[in-house]
Structure formats: structure tokens, C-alpha cells
Amino acid sequence: xxxxxxxxxxxxxxSVRRTIRIAxxxxxxxxxxxxxxxxxxxxxxxxxxxxxxxxxxTITFPEFGVVPLRLEAxxxxxxxxxxxxxxxxxxxxPDAIDDRSTVFTFTLEEVPDGTRLTVVETGFDLxxxxxxxxxxxxxxxxxxxxxxxxxxxxSEGSDGSxxxx
Numbered sequence: 001x002x003x004x005x006x007x008x009x010x011x012x013x014x015s016v017r018r019t020i021r022i023a024x025x026x027x028x029x030x031x032x033x034x035x036x037x038x039x040x041x042x043x044x045x046x047x048x049x050x051x052x053x054x055x056x057x058t059i060t061f062p063e064f065g066v067v068p069l070r071l072e073a074x075x076x077x078x079x080x081x082x083x084x085x086x087x088x089x090x091x092x093x094p095d096a097i098d099d100r101s102t103v104f105t106f107t108l109e110e111v112p113d114g115t116r117l118t119v120v121e122t123g124f125d126l127x128x129x130x131x132x133x134x135x136x137x138x139x140x141x142x143x144x145x146x147x148x149x150x151x152x153x154x155s156e157g158s159d160g161s162x163x164x165x
Contacts (some may be wrong), residue, residue, distance in 0.1 A: 002020070004146070007141045007142055016124070018118070029117055030076065054070070057070075064086075068093075069097075081103055084101060102124060106119050
């Protein structure tokens, strides 16, 4: 599995960024970050009512519960952006996207032997405890994106089949 650096917190911009390399083609990584059935294999269980900007739904994590989710923007196969309601430090999950929601954007770039994937999550200044939430999400992006790398680089589907995503 490719070894990638940790997330970086930008306190001045109230954002978290992580850039990783995945030994998989852009189209495979794109499916893994945009199609609910593929996202659900490495992140949380995703349900959306559509595939374009404005689609709404949820992402469910066994340890956290149901988080409201909205697809904000899509520029296939380069960028996809989601808004979710999850100010971790609030101690509760909202029923819908609210003023404490953050936006995370995946940007994909073809590189030799794979894909460079960058996630940037913004809007922490609107959350219940910006510093704590940025720290939680910085750690979360390491855990979640490492699962994505393991899935896409693992033996399942490594022959180019559709098995992994």
C-alpha cells in the first residue's frame, strides 16, 4: 500500500487538507469518491437521491450515526464537493444540513502510475468548536483515505477488474 502523509490543518483558513497518491487510474478513483455503492465500501454508508449537484441524502457511520449530506458541485472526473452536517464537538448530529456544516472537496489529478487525490474540508469556523473539529477531521481523513488506498490498491480488483471500485 502506498504510504501517504498525514492531514494538514490550516488554522487561519479553518480548513483541513490531505493529499495522497493512489496506484489506481483516475476513473477508478473517481467512481470510489462519487458513486454511493463505492463510497460505502471505504467511508460511510451513503444514500443520495440523485447524482448531480443538489442531490441530498445521508452518510451513516456505525460509530457516529446518520450525517446529512448534499452534493454541492461536480466537475467529472476532476472534482466533486460535498456538504455535510457534522460539528463533532456539538455532541449531536443535525437532522439536516445547517449553519454548522462543512464542505469537503475531492480533487483528482492523473500522475505517473496513478492518481493524486486531494481532499480539502472548509467551514470549520462555523462549527461548535473549530480547533477540536479540525483536529478530529484531520485524524478522520487519515483513517478514511488510508482505507480508500487499501481498497483500491488491494488484491481485490487489482487486475483492473471492477471488483474494488
